[in-house]
Amino acid sequence: MASSSHYHYHHANDDDDEIDIDTPLQDFFETHATILEPKERRKRTFIERHREQGDKKLWNDYFSENPTYGSRLFRRRFRMNKPLFMRIVHHLSTEVPYFQATHDAAGRSGLSPLQKCTAAIRQLAYGGAADTVDEYVRLGETTARKCLHQFCAGIIHLFGDQYLRRSTPEDLRRLLHAGEERGFPGMIGSIDCMHWEWKNCPSSWKGMYSRGTNKPTIVLEAVASYDLWIWHAFFGAPGTLNDINILDRSPVFDDIIDGIAPQVN
Structure with missing residues (x-):
């Protein structure tokens, strides 16, 4: 026998079920909402470095008629002789706008080409941080880094076609002649390998790049x-390889093997 169930629905009055949601929401936002105040902008610190005095001291130390430090110390600290450095400074100061002498709005002289080039050379010669030249050359870290970038770009632009290229038949004839005069007929150069420490080498690769030392x-x-x-330069071989293994991987003789090397009589 089928049974029937009776369901009684209670239709509540809408007025009785109204809930005031404005008050809880307002309390929530007042309690939890935080208004982020704008951060106070840090003022740029100005340091009076007296760059004119730094330029004068640099000139008296290395470039005056009677410099404090002679040619031997110049060669040691700049990694080149003075005439070559002055040639680079001359070309950069005449052909690269960044290294030309300028004046600020107050008519004060800016950094000299010698200061900018010295800052770049010191970073390249010693491999130090950009702010290590601040105390002597009198320029900040950002400026020193920009000097290095502009210096490298200027060298590539001015001297790349002459020095950063493959040897031509004329170059080979000149080198062969110089080698024969020095008692080494058939010699066009000296080859050698140098190990550069890899400070940030991954731990998993350390064994492959370490030889004799840790x-x-x-x-x-x-x-x-x-x-x-x-x-010719070939860089990137692991430090565990000896000179013979590196020469085997090097592309120094590829042109001769492929038959595309310049012919010299």
Whole structure:
């Protein structure tokens, strides 16, 4: 026998079920909402470095008629002789706008080309941070980093076509002639390898790049002529390889093997 169920629905009055939602929401936002106040902008610190005095001291130390430090110390600290450095400074100051002498709105002289080039060379020579030249050359970290960037870009632009290229038949004839005069007929350069320490080498690669010491290194192979023209460089081989293994991987003889090397009589 089928049974029937009786369901009684209670239709509540809408007025009785009204809920005031404005008050809880308002309390919530007043309690939890936070208004982020704008951060106070840090004022840029101005340091009076007396760049004119720094330029004068640099000139008296290395470039005056009677410099404080002679040519030997100049060669040691700048990694080149003074005539070569002055040639670079002259070309950069005449052909690259960044290294030209300028004046600010108050008519005060800016950094000299010598200061900018010295800052770049010191960073390249010693491999130090950009702010290490501040106390002597009298320029800030950002400016020193910009000097380095502009210096490298200027060198590539001005001297790339002459030095950053493959050797031509004329170059080979000149090198062969110089080698024969020095008692080494058929010699066009000296090849050697140098290990560069890899400070941030991944731990998993340390064994592959360490040889004899606990410090991982990367090998640089270079060929230089008698006048210090480096016409070949191969960088990136692991430090565990010896010179013969590196020479086997090097592309220094690829042109000869492929038959595309310049012919010299």
